[in-house]
Structures are given as structure tokens and as C-alpha cells.
Amino acid sequence: VSTHEVWVDLSASRERRYPVRVGPDALMSLARDLPRWAPAHTYALISDRTVMPRHGEKLAGELRGGGHRVETFTIPSGEEHKTRAEWARLTDAMLARELGRDTAVLALGGGVVGDMAGFAAATFMRGLPVVQLPTTLLAMVDASVGGKTGVDTAAGKNLVGAFHPPRAVVADTRLLDSLPEDQLRSGLAEAIKHGLIADADYLEWTETAFPRIIAGDDEARSALVARSVEIKAGVVSRDEREGGERKILNFGHTVGHAVEAVTGYSMLHGCAVGIGMVVEAEVGERLGVTEPGVTRRIREVLAGAGLPHTLPADVDPERVLAAARSDKKSRQGLVEYALLRRVGSADPGEDGRWSRPVPESLVREALGALGPLGSPGGARIAP
Amino acid sequence: VSTHEVWVDLSASRERRYPVRVGPDALMSLARDLPRWAPAHTYALISDRTVMPRHGEKLAGELRGGGHRVETFTIPSGEEHKTRAEWARLTDAMLARELGRDTAVLALGGGVVGDMAGFAAATFMRGLPVVQLPTTLLAMVDASVGGKTGVDTAAGKNLVGAFHPPRAVVADTRLLDSLPEDQLRSGLAEAIKHGLIADADYLEWTETAFPRIIAGDDEARSALVARSVEIKAGVVSRDEREGGERKILNFGHTVGHAVEAVTGYSMLHGCAVGIGMVVEAEVGERLGVTEPGVTRRIREVLAGAGLPHTLPADVDPERVLAAARSDKKSRQGLVEYALLRRVGSADPGEDGRWSRPVPESLVREALGALGPLGSPGGARIAP
Numbered sequence: 001v002s003t004h005e006v007w008v009d010l011s012a013s014r015e016r017r018y019p020v021r022v023g024p025d026a027l028m029s030l031a032r033d034l035p036r037w038a039p040a041h042t043y044a045l046i047s048d049r050t051v052m053p054r055h056g057e058k059l060a061g062e063l064r065g066g067g068h069r070v071e072t073f074t075i076p077s078g079e080e081h082k083t084r085a086e087w088a089r090l091t092d093a094m095l096a097r098e099l100g101r102d103t104a105v106l107a108l109g110g111g112v113v114g115d116m117a118g119f120a121a122a123t124f125m126r127g128l129p130v131v132q133l134p135t136t137l138l139a140m141v142d143a144s145v146g147g148k149t150g151v152d153t154a155a156g157k158n159l160v161g162a163f164h165p166p167r168a169v170v171a172d173t174r175l176l177d178s179l180p181e182d183q184l185r186s187g188l189a190e191a192i193k194h195g196l197i198a199d200a201d202y203l204e205w206t207e208t209a210f211p212r213i214i215a216g217d218d219e220a221r222s223a224l225v226a227r228s229v230e231i232k233a234g235v236v237s238r239d240e241r242e243g244g245e246r247k248i249l250n251f252g253h254t255v256g257h258a259v260e261a262v263t264g265y266s267m268l269h270g271c272a273v274g275i276g277m278v279v280e281a282e283v284g285e286r287l288g289v290t291e292p293g294v295t296r297r298i299r300e301v302l303a304g305a306g307l308p309h310t311l312p313a314d315v316d317p318e319r320v321l322a323a324a325r326s327d328k329k330s331r332q333g334l335v336e337y338a339l340l341r342r343v344g345s346a347d348p349g350e351d352g353r354w355s356r357p358v359p360e361s362l363v364r365e366a367l368g369a370l371g372p373l374g375s376p377g378g379a380r381i382a383p
Numbered sequence: 384v385s386t387h388e389v390w391v392d393l394s395a396s397r398e399r400r401y402p403v404r405v406g407p408d409a410l411m412s413l414a415r416d417l418p419r420w421a422p423a424h425t426y427a428l429i430s431d432r433t434v435m436p437r438h439g440e441k442l443a444g445e446l447r448g449g450g451h452r453v454e455t456f457t458i459p460s461g462e463e464h465k466t467r468a469e470w471a472r473l474t475d476a477m478l479a480r481e482l483g484r485d486t487a488v489l490a491l492g493g494g495v496v497g498d499m500a501g502f503a504a505a506t507f508m509r510g511l512p513v514v515q516l517p518t519t520l521l522a523m524v525d526a527s528v529g530g531k532t533g534v535d536t537a538a539g540k541n542l543v544g545a546f547h548p549p550r551a552v553v554a555d556t557r558l559l560d561s562l563p564e565d566q567l568r569s570g571l572a573e574a575i576k577h578g579l580i581a582d583a584d585y586l587e588w589t590e591t592a593f594p595r596i597i598a599g600d601d602e603a604r605s606a607l608v609a610r611s612v613e614i615k616a617g618v619v620s621r622d623e624r625e626g627g628e629r630k631i632l633n634f635g636h637t638v639g640h641a642v643e644a645v646t647g648y649s650m651l652h653g654c655a656v657g658i659g660m661v662v663e664a665e666v667g668e669r670l671g672v673t674e675p676g677v678t679r680r681i682r683e684v685l686a687g688a689g690l691p692h693t694l695p696a697d698v699d700p701e702r703v704l705a706a707a708r709s710d711k712k713s714r715q716g717l718v719e720y721a722l723l724r725r726v727g728s729a730d731p732g733e734d735g736r737w738s739r740p741v742p743e744s745l746v747r748e749a750l751g752a753l754g755p756l757g758s759p760g761g762a763r764i765a766p
């Protein structure tokens with residue numbers, strides 16, 4: 001199985017390029033590569049209570065065997081701990097071990113660890129280099145690339161944070177062998193999003209690849225991660241700070257984040273984003289921005305991946321709307337949505353802003369139209 | 384009186400240039416300039432309990448009169464409140480007012496407000512533009528320029544923060560009319576530092592200008608701020624992230640921060656930095672890096688500015704050494720010092736790193752050598 005290497009080019013940024021290495025056992029050469037990517041006196045390996053015993057201790061041993069000084073830090077697992085309070089505890093723990101500016105952070109885990117360790121790296125002594133080592137499919141295809149870091153507050157997700165691009169990303173697909181199947185499926189939602197916003201052929205390929213990816217085929221897993229990273233890297237390279245095009249990566253996320261918030265983050269991110277993509281495609285169709293039939297197609301793909309494609313009956317649409325109102329993508333009081341033009345293509349908008357304010361009443365209608373696939377609600381969308 | 388405009392050029396950074404405007408009534412054109420410097424739907428004017436009633440409410444009124452939406456936020460005054468907890472409260476207050484990404488921050492105050500509002504701007508929704516509006520001489524000549532933001536922790540000053548360059552800096556010297564004299568003197572210490580590290584003629588000029596600056600001469604105040612900002616801007620433009628040359632701005636600050644910490648931040652920053660410069664010059668002389676006589680010269684200049692030039696009798700040198708050990712400039716366990724070569728010139732070091740590790744025993748000796756000016760301890764240094 002080949003190792004893919006994709007480069008993110010932040011032409012307008014200080015650290016201009018960083019490699020994303022993808023493949024089975026890609027972590028095995030980390031001890032050798034670290035001095036080039038992020039030379040440091042000490043490496044702060046940050047992981048959570050699930051991943052540290054499973055993969056972190058072994059990796060720390062390998063790095064020490066390779067001649068590196070490693071200090072390990074374990075944070076609690078789960079989105080509910082991605083808070084300013086836990087970040088303060090983590091930075092205090094790093095200070096207590098007397099880490100200095102000549103430290104680099106290794107973020108080993110899923111999205112929560114990547115966001116939290118990345119934010120600690122962004123802010124510890126005004127910035128340490130970070131290498132992202134994603135351990136979930138979701139983090140591999142999405143969160144580990146692009147430099148977004150941050151924590152949640154009572155008002156919503158990721159409302160406090162920083163852009164802090166990693167020096168390198170290593171996605172070792174072998175780590176997915178120990179990942180629960182529902183978390184694999186959650187990762188597929190972001191890959192589906194990449195196909196929807198940028199590559200119709202890739203979307204079709206993912207449908208054929210789902211069974212192999214779930215079954216543990218390293219070739220299929222590596223190909224999926226690499227193509228998703230290529231798509232994301234292309235977008236991020238053109239617009240790191242989300243001034244325009246990068247907004248298309250938020251497709252499905254305004255409603256998705258709101259659904260997560262309403263369920264108290266008990267729903268997996270990918271599942272919520274899947275539902276969000278369906279609702280936002282329906283919004284696009286109603287606005288005449290998105291080609292008719294796209295919503296139905298998204299629901300079919302999600303169903304094929306074993307992902308939900310309608311709002312659970314116990315989730316109140318009005319609470320979803322209320323949560324969406326506090327989204328940080330809101331401008332001048334109206335919530336902004338990135339919309340599709342068709343499958344494989346996002347809508348740049350007439351003003352090239354890649355997102356547009358949408359009246360809440362329209363989102364309410366779209367939420368209400370989501371019956372089961374094939375029901376009157378679902379069928380109404382089809383021709 | 385003329386208005387000076389200095390440009391900081393961050394050639395390797397995303398926001399490449401920003402203006403620093405200096406002069407009496409320089410704030411009066413803010414309403415007109417803001418849309419160009421930092422276009423925003425809402426301006427978050429952040430100040431403290433001292434400055435908000437004195438200057439903030441008037442400024443907010445002027446900006447509203449100029450057609451801008453302004454929300455004001457008042458934080459507690461004083462270094463002891465520059466904490467992660469207060470930063471969390473501030474970001475929560477900004478979220479409670481439903482500020483979005485289309486907000487820009489105006490930081491009106493001294494160094495504490497600049498650091499705290501700057502860090503809030505750096506991290507609120509992963510970064511808002513900030514315009515620094517310094518109200519103290521210290522913040523005008525130093526803290527408002529250069530993009531350093533952050534908060535203190537129990538382990539030391541500024542240990543958590545971010546580099547977040549402002550879009551513009553406006554130093555209205557008329558605001559200094561209401562500043563207590565001891566705070567004016569505190570600001571002079573950083574101006575003396577700028578002369579010492581970069582411009583011997585400027586150092587001589589400052590000595591002649593001190594009485595006029597204390598007496599309220601706008602021409603002298605503007606000239607002092609403008610020249611200090613020019614020196615600092617030159618250094619920061621060449622090395623934003625303190626990889627090398629920028630370290631010379633830390634001259635006097637390793638010992639200075641330690642003295643501040645030991646006095647529980649009851650000593651003004653400039654006073655502590657003055658003492659720190661004396662100690663670090665003495666260290667340099669003992670190492671043979673700094674020309675003999677420089678320490679004595681620094682003590683004379685500080686005395687002329689009415690600033691302390693020796694460690695207060697009630698401060699234990701051993702506690703200063705202990706506090707210096709936790710400085711974030713430490714690398715590989717040894718505390719690093721930026722040293723002078725002579726008056727007007729810093730020492731790049733043999734390796735061009737602009738700072739060097741110094742054995743603690745030598746710093747202990749330097750601290751012990753500081754008797755009163757003219758005493759055996761002081762005289763020993765002179766030829």
C-alpha cells in the first residue's frame with residue numbers, strides 16, 4: 001500500500017507549507033521526521049484517556065527510543081470537556097513540567113484532542129509548533145488539516161480559538177482498526193461532504209468504497225483519506241482564514257452544529273453533519289440555488305453509508321433554529337449558509353462570498369419537509 | 384504639532400503592514416479611519432474601570448456620532464486581573480451581546496488592557512481585527528506595537544497568549560495629561576531601553592527631554608513616542624516571532640519580570656525593567672560582552688528620570704533568581720539573557736541568536752554588586 005503525501009500551501013501565511021502523510025504505519029517514521037518538521041528540545045504528546053493507553057504510550061516509547069525527550073499529557077475524552085477550563089488545566093500542567101518555548105506539541109487523537117492540543121499549542125508562550133496525529137477517520141479526513149483550533153463555550157461550539165496551522169499531519173490508517181464502527185461511519189459524512197462540494201466522481205467512488213472502508217481495507221481507507229485531504233487542502237490553500245471559498249467546507253455545519261448542541265453533543269459529529277447537509281440542500285433547492293434532486297441524492301448516499309438522513313423525532317426543530325442563531329457564521333443578525341449548486345460543486349454566490357444570509361422561515365420549512373426517505377415529505381423533493 | 388505615522392512591515396506575515404499614528408488629538412479622526420483600517424459591523428470598545436469613565440465613554444459617543452455601532456466592555460484594572468479567568472469572562476460577555484465575526488476590537492488603555500483585549504481579539508471566533516489605542520506612555524512606546532498579547536498565570540507573566548498584530552495603533556499624546564507622574568516615569572524606562580539597544584543619540588536626547596515630557600510638552604512627548612515606536616517597529620518588522628533579533632527588546636526584562644513577580648506586581652513595570660537593565664548590564668560586563676562603564680551610565684540615566692536603579696532592600700535576591708528560572712525565555716533549563724554590547728547597540732552573539740544562556744551564579748553576583756550609586760559596589764564597576 002502506498003503512502004500518500006499532500007501539501008497544503010498557505011501562500012499568504014508565515015508557515016507556508018506543511019505535509020499531510022497518509023497510510024498504514026505512517027507513524028512509524030515519526031521519530032525520524034520530527035527534527036525536520038518541528039525541531040524541539042521536548043515533545044509534549046497530548047492525548048485523551050481513550051487514546052493514550054491504546055496508542056499514546058507505545059508512540060511515546062518509540063519516540064524516546066529514537067532519542068527524543070517526550071512528556072505526556074492526558075486530557076478527558078469527549079466534546080463536553082473541550083472547554084476553556086480544561087485548556088487552562090492543560091497549559092498549567094505544561095507549565096508545571098517546566099516546558100519552555102523550545103517545545104513542540106504532538107496532538108494524538110480525534111477532533112477534540114486536535115482542537116484542544118492545537119489551541120494549547122497556539123497559546124502556550126504565544127505559540128508552539130504542533131504536529132497533528134489524527135486517530136479517527138473524522139479527524140483524518142477533516143479536522144487535522146486546516147489549522148482550526150479551539151474550544152466550546154456555553155454559547156456554542158468552537159467560539160473561542162485560533163488559526164494555528166500544524167507543521168505536519170500524519171494519518172496512520174492502521175489506527176482505524178481499533179475504531180468503533182459508528183465512529184468510522186461518522187467520518188464518512190465529511191468525505192461525502194468533500195465529494196458534494198468539489199468532486200462528483202469522488203462521491204460516486206465513496207459509495208462503492210464504503211463496505212471496504214468499514215471492513216478494514218487499508219487501500220480504500222488510505223485512498224479515501226488522501227482524496228479528502230487533497231480537496232480540503234486545495235480549499236484551505238486558497239483561503240486559509242475563511243474570507244470566502246473556505247466557507248464551502250461549512251456546508252451542512254450550520255444546522256449540523258445546531259443539532260449537536262440540541263442533543264447535548266450525544267450525537268456523533270458526522271451524523272449531525274449528514275442531517276445538516278440534507279437540510280441545507282433542501283434550503284438551497286427552495287432558494288433555487290441548488291439543482292432539484294440534490295437533497296434526495298444526499299439522503300440516498302447517507303443511507304448507503306449507514307448514516308441518519310432525517311432529524312430524529314425527539315429533536316425539536318425550533319430548538320435547532322434557536323441554536324443556529326448563535327452560530328459564529330452569523331453576520332448582521334442573519335445566519336449565513338454555504339450552499340451547493342449541484343452535486344460536486346458549491347455555489348460561490350453572486351458576490352463571490354461563498355455563503356449567504358438565509359431567512360429563518362425558510363430553514364424552518366426545510367426542517368419541516370424532512371420526512372422519511374420515500375414519504376410524502378421526502379418524495380415532494382423528487383421530480 | 385505634527386502627527387507622526389510609522390509603518391510596521393511584517394513581510395513574512397499575513398497582515399503585512401499597519402500604521403502607528405502618534406500625536407496630540409490623534410484619536411479625533413478615528414471614526415473616519417476605522418472603516419479603512421478595520422471595517423466591521425460592530426466595534427467592541429474594551430477598556431478598564433479607570434480609563435472607561437475617563438476617556439472611553441467620550442470616545443464611544445464620538446464613534447457613534449460618526450455612524451458606528453459600538454458595544455463597550457469594562458474589565459478590572461491592574462495586572463492581577465490579567466488572567467485566563469477574566470479573559471473567559473470577557474469573551475462570554477462578548478458572546479452574550481451576540482457579537483459575530485464581523486466585529487472589530489478597540490483596545491483602549493494601558494498594557495493590561497492591550498494584552499487582554501488583544502488576546503480576546505486573537506481568540507474570539509478564532510480572531511477579530513484589533514486596533515490598539517494606548518493611554519499610558521508605557522503602552523504607547525512599547526506594548527501597543529508588536530502584536531504580543533496574552534495573560535498571566537500563577538507560574539509567571541504572559542505565559543499564555545498569542546501573536547496578533549493590530550490593524551492600526553493610535554497614540555493620542557493628549558491622553559497623557561491625565562496620567563499620574565509615576566506612570567509617566569515608568570514609560571520612560573522603555574524609551575531608555577530603546578536608546579540603549581539601538582540609538583545612543585536618542586538616549587542622550589531623552590535625558591534632555593525628560594523634564595519637558597513630565598511637564599506636559601506635547602512636542603517632546605510625540606517625538607519620544609514616535610522615535611521609540613520607530614526603533615521597535617524596525618526590530619519587529621525584521622523578526623516578528625522573536626526567532627532572533629526581537630530578543631533584544633527583552634533587555635532588562637528577564638530580571639525585570641522576576642522583580643515584578645517577587646513584589647507581587649506592586650512595582651510599576653518600568654521601574655522593574657530599569658532595575659533589570661542595570662542587573663543585566665552588570666551581567667554583560669562580567670561576561671566581557673558589554674563594554675565596561677555601561678552599567679554605571681544606565682544607572683545615571685535612570686536616576687535622571689527619577690527611576691530606581693538598584694534592588695529595593697526588602698527584595699530578596701534569591702527570590703528574584705527563583706522567579707527568573709520560570710521565565711519563558713529559558714531554553715534547555717538555562718535562563719537566556721539579551722545583552723548589550725555598548726550604549727546604543729545590542730549584542731547579536733556569536734551564533735546570531737541575540738540572547739545567551741547565563742549561569743545563575745553570575746546573575747547572583749551581579750545582583751549582589753548593586754550598592755547605591757557611588758558606593759563601593761557601584762564604584763567597583765567604574766574605571
